[in-house]
Amino acid sequence: MSSVGAASPQTAQAADYSVSSRGTRLLGVFILVSVPVLLLFAFVFTEADDTMEDAVRLLYIHVPVAVLTYVAFSLTAVGSVAYLWKRSRWWDTVAHAAAEVGVVFCGLTLVTGSIWGRPTWNTWWEWGDVRLVTTLVLFLVFVGYLAFRSVPAEPETRAKRAAVIGIIGAINIPIVNRSVEWWENNTLHQQSSLTDGQLEDLTLFTWFLGTVVLGAIFVWLLITRFRLAWLEEEIDRHGLVTALEERRAESHVGVEAAVGGSVVGGFQDNPGGPQ
Template sequence: MNRYERSVVGLLRRVFRSSIPGYLTLLLGLASVGSVFGYASESMYGVAHGINRIAYWHVPIAVVGGIALTVTFLGCVLYLVTATRFWEQLAHASGEIGFVFVTLTLVTGSVWGRVIWNTWWDWSDIRLVTFLFIWFIYAGYLIIYSGAGGSGSVSRLASVYGVVGFITVPISYASTRLWTARLHSPSVGNPETEATITASVLLVSVIAVLSLYVYLLGSRVRVRELSARVDSLKHRTTTETQKPMGDD
Protein backbone atom coordinates (compact mmCIF):
# COMPACT_ATOMS: atom_id res chain seq x y z
CA MET A 1 0.00 0.00 0.00
CA ASN A 2 1.59 3.28 -1.11
CA ARG A 3 1.42 6.56 0.80
CA TYR A 4 -1.52 7.99 -1.18
CA GLU A 5 -3.58 4.81 -0.85
CA ARG A 6 -2.78 4.62 2.87
CA SER A 7 -4.00 8.20 3.32
CA VAL A 8 -7.29 7.51 1.49
CA VAL A 9 -7.92 4.30 3.41
CA GLY A 10 -7.11 6.06 6.69
CA LEU A 11 -9.55 8.89 5.88
CA LEU A 12 -12.34 6.46 5.00
CA ARG A 13 -11.76 4.49 8.20
CA ARG A 14 -11.98 7.69 10.27
CA VAL A 15 -15.28 8.56 8.58
CA PHE A 16 -16.64 5.05 9.13
CA ARG A 17 -15.65 5.08 12.82
CA SER A 18 -17.13 8.53 13.41
CA SER A 19 -20.51 8.94 15.08
CA ILE A 20 -21.40 11.87 12.78
CA PRO A 21 -23.07 9.77 10.01
CA GLY A 22 -25.33 8.15 12.60
CA TYR A 23 -26.50 11.49 14.03
CA LEU A 24 -26.93 12.95 10.54
CA THR A 25 -29.01 9.96 9.50
CA LEU A 26 -31.31 10.42 12.49
CA LEU A 27 -31.75 14.18 12.00
CA LEU A 28 -32.15 14.03 8.23
CA GLY A 29 -34.48 11.04 8.50
CA LEU A 30 -36.77 13.00 10.81
CA ALA A 31 -36.57 15.99 8.47
CA SER A 32 -37.47 13.78 5.51
CA VAL A 33 -40.47 12.23 7.24
CA GLY A 34 -41.67 15.61 8.47
CA SER A 35 -41.36 17.30 5.08
CA VAL A 36 -42.94 14.40 3.17
CA PHE A 37 -46.02 14.27 5.40
CA GLY A 38 -46.22 18.00 6.06
CA TYR A 39 -45.22 19.73 2.85
CA ALA A 40 -44.92 17.41 -0.17
CA SER A 41 -47.48 17.35 -2.95
CA GLU A 42 -49.78 14.32 -3.14
CA SER A 43 -50.52 14.84 -6.83
CA MET A 44 -48.42 13.02 -9.45
CA TYR A 45 -49.14 11.75 -12.94
CA GLY A 46 -52.53 13.40 -12.72
CA VAL A 47 -53.52 11.35 -9.67
CA ALA A 48 -54.01 12.84 -6.19
CA HIS A 49 -53.38 9.99 -3.74
CA GLY A 50 -51.46 9.52 -0.51
CA ILE A 51 -49.46 6.68 -2.09
CA ASN A 52 -47.56 9.33 -4.07
CA ARG A 53 -45.65 10.14 -0.89
CA ILE A 54 -43.75 6.90 -1.36
CA ALA A 55 -42.05 8.50 -4.38
CA TYR A 56 -40.06 10.72 -2.02
CA TRP A 57 -38.29 7.59 -0.76
CA HIS A 58 -38.58 5.40 -3.85
CA VAL A 59 -36.56 7.82 -5.97
CA PRO A 60 -33.81 8.51 -3.37
CA ILE A 61 -33.41 4.78 -2.64
CA ALA A 62 -33.03 4.12 -6.38
CA VAL A 63 -30.49 6.94 -6.77
CA VAL A 64 -28.41 5.99 -3.72
CA GLY A 65 -28.66 2.32 -4.72
CA GLY A 66 -26.93 3.26 -7.96
CA ILE A 67 -24.27 5.13 -5.99
CA ALA A 68 -23.73 2.09 -3.75
CA LEU A 69 -23.20 -0.20 -6.75
CA THR A 70 -20.82 2.36 -8.27
CA VAL A 71 -18.77 2.19 -5.06
CA THR A 72 -18.81 -1.60 -5.39
CA PHE A 73 -17.46 -1.26 -8.93
CA LEU A 74 -14.69 1.10 -7.82
CA GLY A 75 -13.82 -1.11 -4.85
CA CYS A 76 -13.57 -4.17 -7.11
CA VAL A 77 -11.30 -2.30 -9.54
CA LEU A 78 -9.04 -1.05 -6.74
CA TYR A 79 -8.83 -4.51 -5.17
CA LEU A 80 -7.85 -6.09 -8.50
CA VAL A 81 -5.20 -3.41 -9.04
CA THR A 82 -3.75 -3.15 -5.51
CA ALA A 83 -4.79 -6.43 -3.80
CA THR A 84 -5.53 -4.34 -0.68
CA ARG A 85 -8.10 -6.19 1.42
CA PHE A 86 -9.84 -2.97 2.48
CA TRP A 87 -11.09 -2.34 -1.07
CA GLU A 88 -12.53 -5.84 -1.26
CA GLN A 89 -14.33 -5.31 2.06
CA LEU A 90 -15.61 -1.91 0.91
CA ALA A 91 -16.85 -3.34 -2.40
CA HIS A 92 -18.69 -6.22 -0.76
CA ALA A 93 -20.22 -4.09 1.98
CA SER A 94 -21.46 -1.56 -0.54
CA GLY A 95 -22.74 -4.37 -2.75
CA GLU A 96 -24.80 -5.75 0.13
CA ILE A 97 -26.36 -2.35 0.81
CA GLY A 98 -26.85 -1.65 -2.90
CA PHE A 99 -28.64 -4.97 -3.33
CA VAL A 100 -30.98 -4.13 -0.44
CA PHE A 101 -31.67 -0.70 -1.95
CA VAL A 102 -32.36 -2.21 -5.38
CA THR A 103 -34.79 -4.66 -3.74
CA LEU A 104 -36.54 -1.81 -1.90
CA THR A 105 -36.70 0.17 -5.15
CA LEU A 106 -38.48 -2.69 -6.89
CA VAL A 107 -40.87 -3.25 -3.97
CA THR A 108 -41.79 0.42 -3.42
CA GLY A 109 -42.07 0.97 -7.17
CA SER A 110 -44.49 -1.94 -7.50
CA VAL A 111 -46.63 -0.67 -4.62
CA TRP A 112 -46.66 2.83 -6.07
CA GLY A 113 -47.32 1.62 -9.62
CA ARG A 114 -50.27 -0.50 -8.51
CA VAL A 115 -52.16 2.68 -7.62
CA ILE A 116 -50.83 5.10 -10.25
CA TRP A 117 -50.62 2.76 -13.27
CA ASN A 118 -53.01 0.03 -12.05
CA THR A 119 -50.34 -2.66 -12.35
CA TRP A 120 -47.77 -4.25 -10.05
CA TRP A 121 -45.42 -4.98 -12.95
CA ASP A 122 -45.18 -4.38 -16.69
CA TRP A 123 -42.69 -6.46 -18.70
CA SER A 124 -42.87 -3.96 -21.56
CA ASP A 125 -41.41 -1.14 -19.44
CA ILE A 126 -37.66 -0.91 -20.11
CA ARG A 127 -36.78 0.61 -16.73
CA LEU A 128 -38.49 -2.16 -14.78
CA VAL A 129 -36.90 -4.95 -16.81
CA THR A 130 -33.36 -3.53 -16.74
CA PHE A 131 -33.62 -2.84 -13.01
CA LEU A 132 -34.63 -6.45 -12.45
CA PHE A 133 -31.49 -7.45 -14.38
CA ILE A 134 -29.46 -5.42 -11.88
CA TRP A 135 -31.12 -7.31 -9.03
CA PHE A 136 -30.17 -10.69 -10.51
CA ILE A 137 -26.62 -9.59 -11.39
CA TYR A 138 -25.83 -8.41 -7.86
CA ALA A 139 -27.57 -11.39 -6.27
CA GLY A 140 -25.05 -13.42 -8.26
CA TYR A 141 -22.19 -11.21 -7.03
CA LEU A 142 -23.16 -11.77 -3.40
CA ILE A 143 -23.56 -15.52 -3.95
CA ILE A 144 -20.13 -15.80 -5.57
CA TYR A 145 -18.54 -13.72 -2.83
CA SER A 146 -20.19 -15.79 -0.10
CA GLY A 147 -18.32 -18.81 -1.45
CA ALA A 148 -14.94 -17.13 -1.15
CA GLY A 149 -14.25 -18.44 2.35
CA GLY A 150 -11.15 -16.27 2.55
CA SER A 151 -9.83 -17.61 -0.76
CA GLY A 152 -7.97 -14.97 -2.73
CA SER A 153 -8.79 -16.57 -6.07
CA VAL A 154 -12.55 -16.59 -5.41
CA SER A 155 -12.40 -13.02 -4.08
CA ARG A 156 -10.71 -11.95 -7.31
CA LEU A 157 -13.34 -13.81 -9.32
CA ALA A 158 -16.10 -12.00 -7.42
CA SER A 159 -14.32 -8.69 -8.06
CA VAL A 160 -14.05 -9.37 -11.79
CA TYR A 161 -17.74 -10.26 -11.78
CA GLY A 162 -18.49 -6.99 -9.92
CA VAL A 163 -16.60 -5.00 -12.55
CA VAL A 164 -18.23 -6.67 -15.55
CA GLY A 165 -21.71 -6.77 -14.02
CA PHE A 166 -21.67 -3.03 -13.35
CA ILE A 167 -22.45 -2.35 -17.01
CA THR A 168 -26.11 -3.11 -16.21
CA VAL A 169 -26.31 -0.14 -13.82
CA PRO A 170 -25.69 2.79 -16.22
CA ILE A 171 -27.72 1.01 -18.91
CA SER A 172 -30.73 0.78 -16.59
CA TYR A 173 -30.47 4.36 -15.35
CA ALA A 174 -30.15 5.66 -18.93
CA SER A 175 -32.71 3.24 -20.37
CA THR A 176 -35.60 5.71 -20.44
CA ARG A 177 -33.53 8.00 -22.64
CA LEU A 178 -32.07 5.26 -24.82
CA TRP A 179 -35.38 3.51 -25.50
CA THR A 180 -39.07 4.40 -25.37
CA ALA A 181 -40.36 3.80 -21.87
CA ARG A 182 -43.95 2.71 -21.42
CA LEU A 183 -44.35 3.83 -17.81
CA HIS A 184 -41.13 5.54 -16.71
CA SER A 185 -40.63 8.69 -18.76
CA PRO A 186 -37.53 10.82 -18.04
CA SER A 187 -38.31 13.32 -15.27
CA VAL A 188 -35.03 15.26 -15.05
CA GLY A 189 -34.64 17.86 -17.76
CA ASN A 190 -37.95 16.82 -19.35
CA PRO A 191 -40.52 19.66 -19.45
CA GLU A 192 -43.23 17.27 -20.67
CA THR A 193 -43.08 14.96 -17.65
CA GLU A 194 -46.32 14.33 -15.75
CA ALA A 195 -44.54 13.64 -12.46
CA THR A 196 -45.06 16.82 -10.46
CA ILE A 197 -42.79 16.22 -7.49
CA THR A 198 -41.80 18.75 -4.81
CA ALA A 199 -38.08 19.19 -5.51
CA SER A 200 -37.04 20.55 -2.10
CA VAL A 201 -38.62 17.61 -0.25
CA LEU A 202 -37.06 15.15 -2.67
CA LEU A 203 -33.63 16.72 -2.09
CA VAL A 204 -33.96 16.35 1.68
CA SER A 205 -34.89 12.68 1.27
CA VAL A 206 -31.98 12.05 -1.11
CA ILE A 207 -29.51 13.50 1.41
CA ALA A 208 -31.15 11.51 4.22
CA VAL A 209 -30.90 8.21 2.32
CA LEU A 210 -27.33 9.03 1.29
CA SER A 211 -26.43 9.63 4.94
CA LEU A 212 -28.07 6.31 5.84
CA TYR A 213 -25.97 4.60 3.18
CA VAL A 214 -22.73 6.05 4.57
CA TYR A 215 -23.71 4.97 8.09
CA LEU A 216 -24.58 1.43 6.98
CA LEU A 217 -21.46 1.20 4.84
CA GLY A 218 -19.24 2.17 7.74
CA SER A 219 -20.95 -0.36 9.99
CA ARG A 220 -20.58 -3.20 7.48
CA VAL A 221 -16.93 -2.40 6.75
CA ARG A 222 -16.12 -2.38 10.48
CA VAL A 223 -17.87 -5.71 10.92
CA ARG A 224 -15.96 -7.22 8.00
CA GLU A 225 -12.63 -5.91 9.31
CA LEU A 226 -13.39 -7.33 12.76
CA SER A 227 -14.39 -10.66 11.22
CA ALA A 228 -11.14 -10.73 9.23
CA ARG A 229 -9.11 -10.13 12.41
CA VAL A 230 -10.96 -12.93 14.23
CA ASP A 231 -10.36 -15.33 11.33
CA SER A 232 -6.69 -14.35 11.27
CA LEU A 233 -6.34 -15.02 15.01
CA LYS A 234 -8.11 -18.37 14.66
CA HIS A 235 -5.80 -19.35 11.82
CA ARG A 236 -2.72 -18.28 13.78
CA THR A 237 -3.87 -20.19 16.87
CA THR A 238 -4.59 -23.31 14.82
CA THR A 239 -1.20 -23.10 13.11
CA GLU A 240 0.65 -22.70 16.38
CA THR A 241 -1.31 -25.56 17.97
CA GLN A 242 -0.48 -27.92 15.09
CA LYS A 243 3.27 -27.21 15.20
CA PRO A 244 5.24 -30.41 15.92
CA MET A 245 6.47 -30.59 19.49
CA GLY A 246 10.12 -31.32 20.22
CA ASP A 247 11.21 -34.75 21.46
CA ASP A 248 11.02 -35.30 25.22
Protein backbone atom coordinates in the same frame (compact mmCIF):
# COMPACT_ATOMS: atom_id res chain seq x y z
CA MET B 1 -6.41 -7.59 41.39
CA SER B 2 -7.47 -10.21 38.97
CA SER B 3 -10.78 -8.57 38.12
CA VAL B 4 -9.07 -5.39 36.97
CA GLY B 5 -6.41 -7.31 35.17
CA ALA B 6 -9.01 -9.52 33.54
CA ALA B 7 -11.13 -6.58 32.42
CA SER B 8 -8.35 -4.67 30.70
CA PRO B 9 -7.56 -7.03 27.83
CA GLN B 10 -11.27 -7.62 27.27
CA THR B 11 -11.89 -3.90 27.07
CA ALA B 12 -9.00 -3.45 24.68
CA GLN B 13 -10.28 -6.33 22.59
CA ALA B 14 -13.80 -4.88 22.55
CA ALA B 15 -12.40 -1.54 21.38
CA ASP B 16 -10.44 -3.24 18.60
CA TYR B 17 -13.52 -5.10 17.41
CA SER B 18 -15.94 -2.14 17.51
CA VAL B 19 -17.61 -1.15 14.24
CA SER B 20 -18.57 2.29 15.48
CA SER B 21 -16.57 5.46 15.82
CA ARG B 22 -17.21 9.02 16.90
CA GLY B 23 -18.00 9.88 13.27
CA THR B 24 -20.56 7.12 12.77
CA ARG B 25 -22.17 7.88 16.13
CA LEU B 26 -22.59 11.54 15.10
CA LEU B 27 -23.95 10.41 11.75
CA GLY B 28 -26.38 8.14 13.58
CA VAL B 29 -27.63 11.07 15.66
CA PHE B 30 -28.05 13.14 12.47
CA ILE B 31 -30.09 10.31 10.92
CA LEU B 32 -32.30 9.94 14.00
CA VAL B 33 -33.07 13.65 13.92
CA SER B 34 -33.43 14.05 10.16
CA VAL B 35 -35.73 11.07 9.45
CA PRO B 36 -38.69 12.60 11.36
CA VAL B 37 -38.02 15.92 9.60
CA LEU B 38 -38.14 14.16 6.23
CA LEU B 39 -41.39 12.42 7.20
CA LEU B 40 -42.87 15.78 8.20
CA PHE B 41 -42.00 17.29 4.84
CA ALA B 42 -43.12 14.20 2.91
CA PHE B 43 -46.47 13.76 4.64
CA VAL B 44 -47.42 17.14 6.14
CA PHE B 45 -45.74 20.12 4.48
CA THR B 46 -45.98 18.97 0.85
CA GLU B 47 -49.32 18.61 -0.89
CA ALA B 48 -50.73 15.68 -2.79
CA ASP B 49 -50.35 15.82 -6.58
CA ASP B 50 -53.32 16.91 -8.67
CA THR B 51 -53.44 13.67 -10.64
CA MET B 52 -51.34 11.17 -8.66
CA GLU B 53 -52.70 12.29 -5.30
CA ASP B 54 -50.82 10.83 -2.30
CA ALA B 55 -48.88 8.32 -4.41
CA VAL B 56 -46.54 11.17 -5.38
CA ARG B 57 -45.05 11.06 -1.86
CA LEU B 58 -43.20 7.87 -2.82
CA LEU B 59 -41.05 10.15 -4.98
CA TYR B 60 -39.19 11.27 -1.85
CA ILE B 61 -38.04 7.70 -1.15
CA HIS B 62 -38.05 5.88 -4.48
CA VAL B 63 -35.82 8.29 -6.44
CA PRO B 64 -33.14 8.69 -3.72
CA VAL B 65 -32.87 4.91 -3.13
CA ALA B 66 -32.61 4.36 -6.90
CA VAL B 67 -29.83 6.95 -7.19
CA LEU B 68 -28.01 5.46 -4.19
CA THR B 69 -28.32 2.01 -5.77
CA TYR B 70 -26.34 3.32 -8.74
CA VAL B 71 -23.80 4.86 -6.36
CA ALA B 72 -23.40 1.62 -4.41
CA PHE B 73 -22.90 -0.65 -7.42
CA SER B 74 -20.63 1.90 -9.08
CA LEU B 75 -18.55 1.86 -5.89
CA THR B 76 -18.45 -1.92 -6.11
CA ALA B 77 -17.11 -1.60 -9.66
CA VAL B 78 -14.52 1.00 -8.61
CA GLY B 79 -13.44 -1.16 -5.67
CA SER B 80 -13.24 -4.19 -7.96
CA VAL B 81 -11.08 -2.42 -10.54
CA ALA B 82 -8.88 -1.01 -7.80
CA TYR B 83 -8.51 -4.46 -6.23
CA LEU B 84 -7.44 -6.03 -9.53
CA TRP B 85 -4.97 -3.19 -10.02
CA LYS B 86 -3.54 -2.81 -6.51
CA ARG B 87 -4.40 -6.23 -5.02
CA SER B 88 -5.43 -4.35 -1.91
CA ARG B 89 -7.68 -6.06 0.61
CA TRP B 90 -9.07 -2.63 1.52
CA TRP B 91 -10.54 -2.14 -1.96
CA ASP B 92 -11.98 -5.65 -2.00
CA THR B 93 -13.73 -4.94 1.29
CA VAL B 94 -15.07 -1.63 -0.08
CA ALA B 95 -16.50 -3.50 -3.09
CA HIS B 96 -18.06 -6.14 -0.83
CA ALA B 97 -19.62 -3.66 1.60
CA ALA B 98 -20.96 -1.45 -1.21
CA ALA B 99 -22.53 -4.47 -2.93
CA GLU B 100 -24.36 -5.51 0.25
CA VAL B 101 -25.72 -2.03 0.88
CA GLY B 102 -26.51 -1.72 -2.83
CA VAL B 103 -28.59 -4.90 -2.79
CA VAL B 104 -30.64 -3.50 0.10
CA PHE B 105 -31.20 -0.20 -1.73
CA CYS B 106 -31.92 -1.93 -5.04
CA GLY B 107 -34.49 -4.14 -3.29
CA LEU B 108 -36.10 -1.01 -1.84
CA THR B 109 -36.10 0.55 -5.31
CA LEU B 110 -37.98 -2.44 -6.71
CA VAL B 111 -40.47 -2.57 -3.85
CA THR B 112 -41.21 1.18 -3.75
CA GLY B 113 -41.40 1.21 -7.56
CA SER B 114 -43.94 -1.58 -7.51
CA ILE B 115 -46.00 0.20 -4.85
CA TRP B 116 -45.80 3.32 -7.03
CA GLY B 117 -46.82 1.39 -10.13
CA ARG B 118 -50.11 0.00 -8.84
CA PRO B 119 -51.95 3.33 -8.34
CA THR B 120 -50.07 5.15 -11.09
CA TRP B 121 -49.76 2.69 -13.97
CA ASN B 122 -52.54 0.31 -12.90
CA THR B 123 -50.10 -2.61 -12.53
CA TRP B 124 -47.68 -3.89 -9.89
CA TRP B 125 -45.21 -5.25 -12.42
CA GLU B 126 -44.72 -5.69 -16.17
CA TRP B 127 -42.42 -8.48 -17.36
CA GLY B 128 -41.96 -6.82 -20.76
CA ASP B 129 -40.99 -3.44 -19.31
CA VAL B 130 -37.34 -2.65 -20.02
CA ARG B 131 -36.70 -0.41 -16.99
CA LEU B 132 -38.31 -2.82 -14.55
CA VAL B 133 -36.67 -5.99 -15.84
CA THR B 134 -33.17 -4.51 -16.22
CA THR B 135 -33.43 -3.25 -12.63
CA LEU B 136 -34.43 -6.73 -11.49
CA VAL B 137 -31.46 -8.16 -13.40
CA LEU B 138 -29.17 -5.64 -11.67
CA PHE B 139 -30.54 -6.76 -8.30
CA LEU B 140 -30.14 -10.47 -9.10
CA VAL B 141 -26.59 -10.09 -10.44
CA PHE B 142 -25.43 -8.45 -7.22
CA VAL B 143 -27.30 -10.98 -5.07
CA GLY B 144 -25.29 -13.51 -7.10
CA TYR B 145 -22.12 -11.51 -6.38
CA LEU B 146 -22.81 -11.81 -2.65
CA ALA B 147 -23.66 -15.51 -2.98
CA PHE B 148 -20.38 -16.04 -4.80
CA ARG B 149 -18.50 -14.28 -2.03
CA SER B 150 -19.97 -16.67 0.52
CA VAL B 151 -18.61 -19.75 -1.29
CA PRO B 152 -15.63 -21.01 0.75
CA ALA B 153 -12.39 -20.31 -1.14
CA GLU B 154 -8.94 -18.84 -0.81
CA PRO B 155 -9.45 -15.12 0.00
CA GLU B 156 -7.30 -13.89 -2.90
CA THR B 157 -8.96 -16.20 -5.44
CA ARG B 158 -12.41 -15.25 -4.20
CA ALA B 159 -11.62 -11.54 -4.25
CA LYS B 160 -10.24 -11.74 -7.79
CA ARG B 161 -13.26 -13.60 -9.18
CA ALA B 162 -15.72 -11.44 -7.25
CA ALA B 163 -14.06 -8.35 -8.72
CA VAL B 164 -14.71 -9.65 -12.23
CA ILE B 165 -18.39 -10.27 -11.39
CA GLY B 166 -18.65 -6.82 -9.79
CA ILE B 167 -17.30 -5.13 -12.91
CA ILE B 168 -19.50 -7.13 -15.29
CA GLY B 169 -22.57 -6.47 -13.11
CA ALA B 170 -21.94 -2.73 -13.13
CA ILE B 171 -22.17 -2.63 -16.95
CA ASN B 172 -25.93 -2.85 -16.42
CA ILE B 173 -26.05 0.45 -14.46
CA PRO B 174 -26.03 2.79 -17.49
CA ILE B 175 -28.43 0.43 -19.29
CA VAL B 176 -30.92 0.67 -16.41
CA ASN B 177 -30.47 4.41 -16.11
CA ARG B 178 -30.77 5.20 -19.83
CA SER B 179 -33.42 2.57 -20.64
CA VAL B 180 -36.29 5.08 -20.29
CA GLU B 181 -34.76 7.11 -23.13
CA TRP B 182 -33.25 4.37 -25.29
CA TRP B 183 -36.47 2.31 -25.26
CA GLU B 184 -39.05 4.98 -24.48
CA ASN B 185 -41.89 2.93 -25.96
CA ASN B 186 -40.94 -0.26 -24.12
CA THR B 187 -41.50 1.07 -20.63
CA LEU B 188 -44.23 2.68 -18.58
CA HIS B 189 -41.56 4.36 -16.48
CA GLN B 190 -41.30 8.10 -16.83
CA GLN B 191 -38.11 9.88 -17.88
CA SER B 192 -36.07 11.88 -15.40
CA SER B 193 -37.87 14.74 -13.69
CA LEU B 194 -34.64 16.14 -12.31
CA THR B 195 -32.64 16.86 -15.43
CA ASP B 196 -35.47 18.76 -17.14
CA GLY B 197 -36.50 20.85 -14.14
CA GLN B 198 -39.89 19.16 -13.83
CA LEU B 199 -39.82 19.32 -10.03
CA GLU B 200 -40.08 22.63 -8.27
CA ASP B 201 -40.60 24.42 -4.96
CA LEU B 202 -41.31 22.25 -1.94
CA THR B 203 -41.49 19.04 -3.97
CA LEU B 204 -37.93 19.58 -5.20
CA PHE B 205 -36.70 20.57 -1.73
CA THR B 206 -38.30 17.50 -0.13
CA TRP B 207 -36.77 15.27 -2.78
CA PHE B 208 -33.38 16.87 -2.03
CA LEU B 209 -33.93 16.37 1.72
CA GLY B 210 -34.83 12.72 1.09
CA THR B 211 -31.62 12.29 -0.87
CA VAL B 212 -29.55 13.81 1.95
CA VAL B 213 -31.22 11.71 4.68
CA LEU B 214 -31.11 8.45 2.73
CA GLY B 215 -27.58 9.32 1.65
CA ALA B 216 -26.60 9.62 5.32
CA ILE B 217 -28.19 6.24 6.04
CA PHE B 218 -26.33 4.83 3.04
CA VAL B 219 -22.97 6.18 4.27
CA TRP B 220 -23.60 4.91 7.81
CA LEU B 221 -24.48 1.44 6.54
CA LEU B 222 -21.51 1.43 4.17
CA ILE B 223 -18.96 2.38 6.84
CA THR B 224 -20.41 -0.02 9.39
CA ARG B 225 -20.57 -2.88 6.89
CA PHE B 226 -17.03 -2.14 5.74
CA ARG B 227 -15.72 -2.34 9.30
CA LEU B 228 -17.69 -5.49 10.00
CA ALA B 229 -16.44 -7.16 6.81
CA TRP B 230 -12.88 -6.13 7.68
CA LEU B 231 -13.18 -7.65 11.15
CA GLU B 232 -14.77 -10.83 9.74
CA GLU B 233 -11.77 -11.25 7.46
CA GLU B 234 -9.41 -10.57 10.35
CA ILE B 235 -11.08 -13.34 12.30
CA ASP B 236 -10.93 -15.67 9.29
CA ARG B 237 -7.25 -14.91 8.70
CA HIS B 238 -6.30 -15.28 12.35
CA GLY B 239 -8.73 -18.07 13.05
CA LEU B 240 -6.05 -20.75 13.46
CA VAL B 241 -3.94 -18.62 15.78
CA THR B 242 -6.98 -17.75 17.86
CA ALA B 243 -8.07 -21.38 18.06
CA LEU B 244 -4.60 -22.44 19.23
CA GLU B 245 -4.59 -19.72 21.87
CA GLU B 246 -8.01 -20.77 23.09
CA ARG B 247 -6.96 -24.42 23.32
CA ARG B 248 -3.74 -23.47 25.11
CA ALA B 249 -5.70 -21.42 27.63
CA GLU B 250 -8.10 -24.32 28.18
CA SER B 251 -5.17 -26.66 28.77
CA HIS B 252 -3.78 -24.37 31.46
CA VAL B 253 -7.15 -24.12 33.15
CA GLY B 254 -7.60 -27.88 33.01
CA VAL B 255 -4.16 -28.66 34.42
CA GLU B 256 -4.34 -26.14 37.22
CA ALA B 257 -7.84 -27.24 38.18
CA ALA B 258 -6.60 -30.84 38.27
CA VAL B 259 -3.82 -29.96 40.74
CA GLY B 260 -6.18 -27.90 42.89
CA GLY B 261 -4.78 -24.56 41.79
CA SER B 262 -6.86 -21.41 42.04
CA VAL B 263 -7.66 -20.03 38.61
CA VAL B 264 -9.42 -16.69 38.60
CA GLY B 265 -9.99 -14.60 35.52
CA GLY B 266 -8.57 -16.97 32.93
CA PHE B 267 -5.02 -15.88 32.03
CA GLN B 268 -4.29 -13.88 35.16
CA ASP B 269 -3.04 -16.70 37.32
CA ASN B 270 -0.79 -17.81 34.56
CA PRO B 271 1.48 -14.89 33.65
CA GLY B 272 3.28 -17.03 31.13
CA GLY B 273 0.09 -17.74 29.21
CA PRO B 274 -1.09 -15.94 26.11
CA GLN B 275 -2.22 -12.34 26.58
